[in-house]
Amino acid sequence: MGKTEVNKVYDPACGSGSLLLKFAKVLGKENVRQGFFGQEINLTTYNLARINMFLHDINYESFDIALGDTLIDPAHWDEEPFEAIVSNPPYSLNWEGDSNPLLINDPRFAPAGVLAPK
Numbered sequence: 766m767g768k769t770e771v772n773k774v775y776d777p778a779c780g781s782g783s784l785l786l787k788f789a790k791v792l793g794k795e796n797v798r799q800g801f802f803g804q805e806i807n808l809t810t811y812n813l814a815r816i817n818m819f820l821h822d823i824n825y826e827s828f829d830i831a832l833g834d835t836l837i838d839p840a841h842w843d844e845e846p847f848e849a850i851v852s853n854p855p856y857s858l859n860w861e862g863d864s865n866p867l868l869i870n871d872p873r874f875a876p877a878g879v880l881a882p883k
Contacts, residue, residue, distance in 0.1 A: 768792070768848070768849075769792075769796060770792070770796040770797070770798060771792065771796070771797055771798070771847075771848035771849045772797075772798050772799050772845065772847070772848045773797060773798070773799040773800050773801070773802060773845075773847050773848065773849070774788050774797055774801055774802070774847060774848075774849040774850070774851060775802045775803065775841060775847040775849070775850050775851075776802075776803040776804075776850070776851050776852050777803070777804055777835040777839065777850070777852055778804070778805070778806075778835055778852055778853065779803030779804060779805050779814050779830060780805060780807075780810050780814065780853070781810055781813045781814050781817055782801075782803060782813070782814035782815075782817040782818060782830065783817070784851040784852065784853065785801045785803055785814075785818075785828075785851065786817060786818075786821050786823075787851075788801075788849065788851055789801065789821070789823065792849075794822075794823060794827070797827075797849075799845075800826075800827040800828055800829065801818065801823060801827060801828040801829075801830075802828070802829050802830075802831075802841050802847070803828075803829075803830045803831070804830070804831045804832075804833055804835040804839065804840045804841065805830065805831075805832060806832075806833060806834050806835070808832060811830060811831075811832045814830045815828075815830050818830065829841070836860065837861075837868075839873075860881065862880050862881060863879075863880045868880055
């Protein structure tokens with residue numbers, strides 16, 4: 766989109782962190798002012814993402830990878846809006862969909878009026 770820098774980048778289903786690292790490579794990690802943010806549900810993959818940040822020279826003060834289910838309990842909900850979001854959908858996650866009536870009232874999904882199927 767013609768940007769040469771962004772405030773921060775977010776991947777809500779970051780896996781091993783590869784898309785965050787790809788973003789750092791394309792834009793330059795120095796051009797992401799407030800850092801790299803992500804969330805991963807799988808403990809092993811979450812740890813791999815954090816290790817990958819270190820291995821690719823992303824300073825520990827420049828990333829925040831959270832452990833948890835981004836669809837049910839997003840970790841970075843209160844953060845300033847992200848200028849860049851990268852993601853592959855969490856294909857392997859068991860989505861509760863319309864079997865969880867609380868989800869339709871979630872402000873992220875409510876405007877649609879219907880939830881994605883299981």
